[in-house]
Amino acid sequence: MGVDAVLGVAVLLGSGVTAGVLFAVALSVLPALFAMETGTYVHAHKLLGRNWDPTMPVVVLTSTVLAAALAFVADDASARVLFAVAAVLSLGVSAVSHLANVPINRRVKAVTDPTALPHDWEDPRPLWRRWHLLRTALSLVALVLNAAAVAVL
Structure with missing residues (x-):
């Protein structure tokens, strides 16, 4: 297996995890958060957000670097x-985040x-x-492009 193939598997893993996590949050976590009273939402938000950093930034940025590297070294x-x-696009994910x-x-x-949230x-x-x-x-879209x-290759 060549370098392109190894990097290709790695970029698919990273971009797949990124898209999967964000999709799961959009599909299930967000509707649950919107169904909560505001105070409960704040508490839940704090609990849900504890383990994303530094994991997701590392996954997203590693995927970005791998895709950029492959943009230079891929034969095709x-x-x-x-x-x-x-x-x-992956850099855009990081920027929006x-x-x-x-x-x-x-x-x-x-x-x-x-x-006791402030009135404003x-x-x-x-x-x-x-x-x-x-x-x-x-x-x-980044995942689809990486897969294509x-x-x-």
Whole structure:
């Protein structure tokens, strides 16, 4: 098995985990969070978010680097283009996470008493969902492109 094939398996594993986790959150976790009273949501959000860092950033960024590397070293020209676009999309997943979802997460984690929210506190769930659905879509397209690129190697 050549370097392209080994890196191809690794990029599929990373981009598959990324897309799978984000899809599962969109499909099941988000509806559950929206069904909760606000105080319960804040408590649940804190519990759910504890183990994502640093795991998911490492998975996403490793997948991005692998796809970018394959964009340079793959023998097939069409595979190089597919890997390059997948790398850009994966970088987009990371950017949305760090620039949009993480600041919202920090704001929710800063709530000290979920039963006594300030009167001007705005529920972040709708905004968080929009950003999450964007990064989920980006990750799914990146996975499809990585898979197509590996198929033509």
